[in-house]
Amino acid sequence: MPELPEVETMRRGILPIIGCKIESVVCPRCERKPILLSPAIEEFDRRLRGKQVVGIGRRGKRVLVEVEEEQAIVIEPRMTGLVLLADPPTREHLRLQINLNSGPNQSVSHPKRQGGQLLFWDRRGLGTVRLLTHKEIREQIDIKLGTDALEITADGLRDRLRKSQRAIKVALLDQSAVAGVGNLYAAELLFRAGIDPRTRCDRLSGPQWKRIVCAMQHVLNEAILYEGSTLSDGTYRNAINGEGSYQAHHLVYDRAQTPCPRCEEGTIQRIVQAQRSTFFCPICQRKRGLHPTLASRR
Incomplete structure (x- = not known):
């Protein structure tokens, strides 16, 4: 269901992670339909370890987590996906967990904030998460969007x-x-x-x-x-x-x-x-x- 207002709300909600560094990327155990994750989790984790989050953007109905070396985590929630800092609705539908260290914006307070994580949750497993370079974003996403x-x-x-x-x-x-x-x-x-x-x-x-x-x-x-x-x-x-x-x-x-x-x-x-x-x-x-x-x- 998420359309532009919902995805823009997700984007604004995760702005506090700008400046944080990524410690690891893991796929929690999930027996539900797997989401499309590209590249495989091992390479996803390798390419992002130690990289700093430098910005949070949006392309239509996608959230972009910009990281160093001109690459971004492109999250497309589709029907039931959520981008969260805290409290996923259920653990069984948690698809991706990005562990973060403290950054300059960690002092930004949230009443429910559990610092140190960015989560992707998806009940139906229709969402996608891809790690793309800026060039790949232009060639694979921007060219297709109005x-x-x-x-x-x-x-x-x-x-x-x-x-x-x-x-x-x-x-x-x-x-x-x-x-x-x-x-x-x-x-x-x-x-x-x-x-x-x-x-x-x-x-x-x-x-x-x-x-x-x-x-x-x-x-x-x-x-x-x-x-x-x-x-x-x-x-x-x-x-x-x-x-x-x-x-x-x-x-x-x-x-x-x-x-x-x-x-x-x-x-x-x-x-x-x-x-x-x-x-x-x-x-x-x-x-x-x-x-x-x-x-x-x-």
Whole structure:
């Protein structure tokens, strides 16, 4: 589930490890489905022992732990992964443990902080952890990603998608077009923009693209402020194993059959697009630019 706000919250949460040196990297005993770890743990540990953490970055939905010698630990949480400093939800799903010595930022206090570790926890084992050089990051990750959703302009998004015949909700999930937006926040931002999620990209007007990007950046920044969304399954947690609180501010996501909070005339509907649930109000999200086959079913 983690999307840009959750991953950005993870990134900010582990900033205190900047300046620490890595003592060892280990894979705790885990009988669950293994994650993708590259290179193998022995080489992972060898390349990082004694190296200092020099920065914490993000690429779309990935956290980058920058270390010396122009390399970074690239963590992609995917569905259920968490990047933590403390208190993993369970020990049985702990996938990677990076042991750290004291650094200049260790004086930064956290009420639940257990100094000296960076942890990757993943219940379903779909996440990935890779140690890559800066050159490999450019060649394997950056080249595949669109502009970050917090930085993209209306003209930039329009240039990437205006010829596409995909529904705008589906297109926003394409990380090569815009990096960081996932299913939850795509539904929320399109509601705020007043755009029907089934509208084809090639039928959107200039003002509509501006509304989409404005809503995108408002929703994502607001969600970061509330440290992301912890849904009913309780999986997502921040770096010190606390819940996000943006779920209390969702207007349409997972609110099917409830009154529209904006127009109060419509009822939030759930449809499936590209095998993902979409939530929207059929009254105040305009019925423009639909594919003819979809329009005929209305």
